[in-house]
Amino acid sequence: MKKLKFAVFGTGFWSYYQLSGWQELPGVEPIALYNRTQSRAEEVARTFNVPHVYDDPDELLQQHAAELDFMDIITDVDTHALFTEKGAAQGLAVICQKPMAPTLETARRMVTVCKNAGVKLYIHENFRWQAPIRKVKEILDSGLLGKLFRARVTFVSAFPVFQNQPFLAELEEFILTDIGSHILDICRFLFGEVASLYCQTNRVNSQIKGEDVAHVLLRMQNGISCFAEMSYASLLEKEAFPQTLVQVEGEHGSLILTHDFQIKITTRQGTNSTAAEPQMYSWVDPAYAVVHSSIVDCNRNILEDLLGNAPAETTGDDNFQTVRLVHAAYESARTNKVVSLF
Ligand code: 89Y
Structure with missing residues (x-):
């Protein structure tokens, strides 16, 4: 089975659980990580066996956009729109952590940008x-x-x-x-x-x-x-x-x-x-058990939509x-x- 390839933007606290959640599912493979501080991305890359690491998001996209199926944005809220727009411009489906954006207007823009680019937008709403x-x-x-x-x-x-x-x-x-x-x-x-x-x-x-x-x-x-x-x-x-x-x-x-x-x-x-x-x-x-465990089900639901098997619940819309x-x-x-x- 062909695996869907993805890149992660942001390798802070939450990325460990998000990547662990993806590992529970067959059919997906992280191939590149971006983080402001490259050493942190390298640490995460070693843990999850991810071959490529960048501290420049544009370089990541330049090198890998053609082989990527989607991007998973796990940065703080302030950069969600920036990375969504970069991904949409490359024709990539975008998964983004909650909250979608710092303002209602920015959230609206993210939805519109993805629609206009013809790419899917999902918000990782796991609760x-x-x-x-x-x-x-x-x-x-x-x-x-x-x-x-x-x-x-x-x-x-x-x-x-x-x-x-x-x-x-x-x-x-x-x-x-x-x-x-x-x-x-x-x-x-x-x-x-x-x-x-x-x-x-x-x-x-x-x-x-x-x-x-x-x-x-x-x-x-x-x-x-x-x-x-x-x-x-x-x-x-x-x-x-x-x-x-x-x-x-x-x-x-x-x-x-x-x-x-x-x-x-x-x-x-x-x-x-x-x-x-x-x-x-x-x-x-264990301190976050019920939340961390729900990441797998949320990812599965999004993956089914990416594969065209069933609609995702937590779309941008x-x-x-x-x-x-x-x-x-x-x-x-x-x-x-x-x-x-x-
Ligand atoms: O950031 C929050 C979330 O999404 O779940 C719990 C949390 O980590 C702290 O409120």
Whole structure:
């Protein structure tokens, strides 16, 4: 079988897990790495047996664009558009980490540039691929809970994220872009598109630039009221990082996804429990297990689309709707007003 060849742009903290995720799948092969600091790229190249390393993105593309099938952008958000445009100009499909772009306008431009160039754009939005979130979706889709009316999606933690990802402390807009991108995407995945939202934010940790607490109340187009709550400032009895907890109520019952990957379903017949644990690949960091393991499923879904076998969920077009929510939340927090998404 011919393998799809790809180049990675950015070999920081996340690239180890992204490349490990690709290694779980047959049919793909990284052939070149770019990183600002070449020595770091060389280290990653040795770990993953990647033959070519560059500290100049244009040189990488000059040497390899003709043999590449796609690029995987794992840099900080500020350079996502730059590398997307370079890839699109070479006719390469682009995979890009979340958040897609620092501003809504830049995200729109990325989508347009790729469309105009006739190349595919995917955003590596992996939270919706977590095993417990897929299971919750399956239960909701089964109709067991009847018509849904209320939901709560929670990511509340005191995990020291800034140790592994120090640039997060420098972001003027932090939790809504970093975790809100995931949480609001989960809300869309589980409950459909949003009609309007209201948001409040707060900064508790004085060592960082952006907000580390955000509460977003969403009115979904189907009438569900969904409360998305996020915090990186909450010292709790049970540290849930990096799990997203979910509670959903419908006319026939409710479900709750708890810290230990248990989903408890309550109907008039009583309460049943089902487990949805992540697959523990050898390379996952146990502190990030459910997130790292979902990288494989997200990559697989994108690969199937690249091969023309099945549509990807997290395309640029789809993720643009999540980016809209993130920026609508900031607008709402700034103006203290409900923002309509129509
Ligand atoms: O950057 C974030 C992500 O995408 O998942 C968890 C994280 O690493 C820290 O918030």
